Amino acid sequence: MGRPPRHDADRLLDAAVALAAEAGPRGVTMAAxxxxxxxxxxxVYHRFPDRSALLSALWLRTVTRFQGGFFAxxxxxxxxAAVAAARHVVEWCRENPAEANVLLAGPGAxxxxxxxxxxxxxxxxxxxQVDEALTRLAERLGRSDAAGRSRVFLAVVDLPYAVVRxxxxxxxxxxxxxxxxxxxxxxxxxxx
Numbered sequence: 001m002g003r004p005p006r007h008d009a010d011r012l013l014d015a016a017v018a019l020a021a022e023a024g025p026r027g028v029t030m031a032a033x034x035x036x037x038x039x040x041x042x043x044v045y046h047r048f049p050d051r052s053a054l055l056s057a058l059w060l061r062t063v064t065r066f067q068g069g070f071f072a073x074x075x076x077x078x079x080x081a082a083v084a085a086a087r088h089v090v091e092w093c094r095e096n097p098a099e100a101n102v103l104l105a106g107p108g109a110x111x112x113x114x115x116x117x118x119x120x121x122x123x124x125x126x127x128x129q130v131d132e133a134l135t136r137l138a139e140r141l142g143r144s145d146a147a148g149r150s151r152v153f154l155a156v157v158d159l160p161y162a163v164v165r166x167x168x169x170x171x172x173x174x175x176x177x178x179x180x181x182x183x184x185x186x187x188x189x190x191x192x
Contacts, residue, residue, distance in 0.1 A: 007039035009047045009057065015039075016058045021098035025109045028055060055110040056119035062102045063126055066092055074133050074156075078140040079190060082156050085137075086186045087179055089160035094174040104165055141190060155189040 015036035019027045030051055034041040048054035069092055073084035093100035102110070107123060115123075138144055138152040160182050167174045 007037055007043040007047075010061075012037050012039065012044055012047055012054075013058050013061055016054060017062070017098045017102060020058070020102055020105075025055070025105055025111075028058065028110075030054065052111055052114040053116060053119070056112075056115040056123075059102065059107050059110045059112075060119060060122055060126070062099045063123070065096075065099065066103060067126060067130065070130070071133060074137055078137065079187070081137055082141065082152065082190050083183050083186050085156045086160045087183050089157070090164060090174060090179050090182050093164040093168065094176070094179070097168055097173060100164060101168055104161070104168060143190075151189060155186045159185055159189075 015033050016028045019032050030044050034044045069088045073088045074081045076084050138149040163178050
């Protein structure tokens with residue numbers, strides 16, 4: 001049995017997240033990731049054949065980590081699911097500000113147009129799963145018409161992201177009090 005790789009994909013992606021937090025998506029280059037991870041550039045190219053593959057892997061790993069907690073939260077009883085999902089957005093972003101900034105920048109900032117086809121398909125599937133989960137939540141809340149679905153998306157996605165973006169966009173941490181602010185607002189928007 002061979003020894004485990006010293007520079008596995010997760011370690012390289014961790015370095016990419018740190019670079020993105022420091023210099024934005026443009027700072028995530030193959031050479032910069034190699035330097036930040038203390039790895040030979042060949043290790044980066046072995047895991048990611050080009051920058052597009054690296055950027056897509058960075059985005060997809062980040063969104064997958066975020067969505068794990070989101071999908072778990074949304075399985076609660078309807079109103080509590082909406083509150084828990086919105087709370088997850090704020091709490092996850094508070095706990096993972098560098099990764100949150102990756103998501104807030106959007107996949108376009110990470111070269112979506114140049115991603116390998118398989119990566120674009122994975123992103124489309126992940127987005128569809130969120131849309132389906134939110135549509136089901138709207139139905140469970142008795143808000144299956146267009147206006148009701150819009151309100152659920154506003155409460156669970158748009159509102160928490162707006163709060164997070166306000167703080168992270170200014171380079172400051174998301175205050176703990178925002179968790180309560182968002183959960184109270186979600187209850188107000190969806191109760192009744």
